[in-house]
Amino acid sequence: MFFHWLEKNPFFFAVMTFAVIAFAGLIEIVPNFTEAARPLTTTTPRTVLELAGKNVYIKDNCIACHSQLIRPFKSETDRYGNYSLSGEYAFDRPFLWGSKRTGPDLHRVGNYRTTDWHENHMKNPPDIVPGSIMPSYKHQFTNVADIETAYAEAVTVKNVFNVPYGDDIKAGRKAWEAYRPKVLEDAKKVAADMKDEGVKKMIANGKVPEIVALIAYLNSLK
Amino acid sequence: MQSNAALEYDYTVAKMFTYVTILFGFLGMLIGTTMALQLAFPELSNLIGEYGTFSRLRPVHTNTVIFGFTVSGVFATWYYFSQRVLKVSMAESKFLMTIGKIHFWLYFVGALIATVTLVLGISQGKEYAQYNWWVDIVIVIVWILWGVSMFGLIGIRREKVLYVSIWYYMACFLGIAMLYLFNNASIPTYFLSDGLGSINNSVSMYAGTNDALVQWWYGHNAVAFGFTVPIVGMIYYFLPKESGQAVYSYKLSLLSFWGLMFVYLWAGSHHLLWSTVPDWMQTMGSTFSIVLILPSWGSAINMLLTMKGEWNQLADNPLIKFMVIASTFYMLSTIEGPIQAIKSVNAIAHFTDWIPGHVHDGVLGWVAFMIMASLFHMAPRMWKKEIYSKKLMGIQFWMQTTGVVLYFTSMWVAGITQGMMWRAVDEYGNLVYSFIDTVTVLHPYYTIRGISGVLYLSGFILFAYNMYKTITAGKELTEEPQFRTPMA
Amino acid sequence: MNALTIKALGFAALLIIATLAVVIQMDIDLTDSINAIAVGGAIAIATITAYVTTLYIGKMKTDTATGELVDENWDGIGERTNELPSGWAYTFLGTIIWLVWYWFIGYPVFGFSQIGQYNEEVLAHKARYEKKFAAASPSELKDMGKSLFFVQCAPCHGNTGDGLSGKAHDLTKRISKSEVLDVINNGSNKLGYPMGMMPPGMASGKDAEDIATYIAGGLKGEAPASSAACTSCHGADFKGNNGMAPNLVAYDNTLISHVLENGKKGIIGTMPSFKTMITPIQEKALTAYIQSIVE
């Protein structure tokens, strides 16, 4: 019998196994690949500050508790806003849909929460929402966000994947030095709505605290 | 029956992997228990600043138990039983011995460094693929080394026909190799920006919905080829071996194997139900998941039928108990998963604690039980000592079984309750519950889960202690036991 | 059925009853089709697993191993040539036939679309509730507003609406002195009233203090003379001049409507706009509820 023959011929056994398992992947992923890569006309890439915030989101792994995917149920659209559309994610590398909602969905949190709320909340969630089990993220108020890496990320996706960033985003230290003030400007705008003295001091010293980048990112989730 | 007495098998590498299986099992479960308690008592999340939050710890837990505990368990058992069913000793090939040792050391050092990177928050963000790009490269090399050592040993085998367990371990190797490479493909930003920013950062090759498709094609099958395939291979060796019973049906082995290989991969999109991937892809995931029950149950049934007429063994050998219970938990999780993959059920189950409940039926009741039982079976043969204490093993069995039952029942109730509360509307058609209402209601279940974690972890400590005492103080054996493991 | 199976089914039943008990306690509508199917799924998982696993484990007690052995033997492990268990084989075959049917007939004919289903869900919801409460009574409105408030507003304003000690506006009072002073000093222009913006510096120093005390105090006693600067816009009674500027003594419908539409930015912080989240009837309900909690 064929299968028994395979059991005596490890090489062909392996080839057969591989063929059988590889096959489904092609059918499951390939047909939708181009379609799913298209942004909506209204989707814009994130700013460098927002990208830095996204990296804080990944570093502190908020995805452990928060999804970013609103399913098409009335109960979800009532709670979080419109159901999510594929094109909205076209610039998200990685995607951050999550698989567990220990906390609420955040895909449109920028619509119904604001900077000062996040500031209070991230410092100590139970102060704002009694009974909250979310950890406090005080360290984000003192850690410095890595905006240079965020910029490098923008450069990379622009050059490799044609993400529509402006001409001022290009490789090299000089271009970055020229761009840096813009990021600080954005950070200042966010910090203006915040109360934390330490944050204001860091911004004044030309540093962007992680919390500022993170809030810029959360506000961009709309 | 041919005797193996003429062959001296070399267990050097198997022993080394046995040690780290225990080490990573302990670490991973310690962190799991900590996390479980953190959700019940959130103050515990803020004891050591940014490094101790639930969110930082979660990938440390998942990756340590998967790539630390499970994978080294797979390696340990591979280096043990492969020699025996292929009738060839590692000692016969200097080359394979060297590869085996490099395989171990690169794996061990790599795993330690990888764990530290996660604690520091260096992550690619995708579940079960968080290790950053250069850690991924180390993992790929480790995997290639395993491949060389695996196919090398198969190449010099004396037993012409490959035993079922070998099929499964080969599939594990191939499946993970393919999936891991595709899903972790990413571009380091440092090199494409002329040296800006951190060397650790990279961007995924895929964006948005595409990234999701690749991720869950990987994620689902990482479960398949990490938590299912090699563990099935494990039970196919260790249960018949420990019990001395012949495998019930070759046909059932055959159909289950090829059925599993063929069907598993299609089911991945059940992780993306109600998302933005096209309806037909989602439906494909749902329908294939239902079909998947049968090849999964096939192996479990084959094992249970192998024990036909052997009730006395079940009653008085704790190792048989572990393996029979493992099969039943395997059956539980492989019908629970498919039912959660039905779109309407998933509408409730997805995003809730019912999913971690399902996960731990599988990982605690099936994966960890099988790994511990296998190591127990191996120890007297590798160290030529009797198992230190049968009594401890019995206590461990009941603690851990209670642990799993408490885990899945509490998360089952928690998940279903929460999923339904999210949908609930009042008499006017508006949502009744604010999100926090659906969190506070879970407190009792989170507490029960915390207790279950403590029980399971304590059981694991007993296991580690029993292994340690066996190695250091077990009664010497003069002859290798043919089947049943000797225990004091 | 053997004793083991009965015990296992008993455990399954217990688990399901416990689940239902908890769920019913939370006032869950089990007639909702999604909820019903999920419960059905849970029952299937528990009972099928309990039944089938114990069926096979039971055989360890009753049956004996039989069957030819294959030629090979691996490390002492033999393998039998037994036929497939028929229950398993037929179910497998059945699921495969079902799969083929589903893909070539079931799915194309059924033509499921999740967005289509969503649209139907929304229409059904409207049909069920919208007409019924189009002319809701004041007490119904207040009641309706309550769960809306808990879900949408309480995360900022707190469950009692008190603003969580100064982290958002205190809705149990109309307005505080510091808020009034801030508006006098800095103006305000987010609410979108017909009057446009409120210019900064309409009063200053002690005048501003007095006005703020008077307004925050709920217009008790004599109005300070300087408050004339305000009445031109806010009306002599400070009730907003028929909706031209905010009512400073009560949360009237116009004010809530403007806040929900535009959000608000002030000394406390920023309140987001809810225009995409709140329907007109929900706005009425929220208004009624807020008017009911103000002291």
Ligand code: HEM
């Ligand atoms: C027939 C076999 C199985 C099927 C069809 C299946 C199906 C599923 C489904 C539908 C989900 C939930 C996805 C979601 O809504 O988030 C899931 C999650 C999961 N299952 Fe299974 N399951 C099976 C067996 C197993 C086994 C045996 C294990 C482990 C030993 C396992 C481990 C997991 C894990 C780790 C997750 C969580 C994935 C995540 O992070 O979201 N599954 N499975």
Ligand code: HEM
């Ligand atoms: C003492 C035993 C354990 C305890 C108390 C425990 C606890 C936990 C907790 C609390 C979570 C997070 C769930 C959530 O986010 O709501 C989790 C996730 C997870 N654990 Fe464990 N764990 C244990 C052992 C294990 C073992 C041995 C494995 C694997 C072999 C494992 C695999 C996983 C996986 C794959 C996830 C992610 C599930 C998902 O994303 O849905 N755990 N565990």
Ligand SMILES: [Ca+2]
């Ligand atoms: Ca997950």
Ligand SMILES: [Ca+2]
């Ligand atoms: Ca990775």
Ligand SMILES: [Cu+2]
């Ligand atoms: Cu899956």
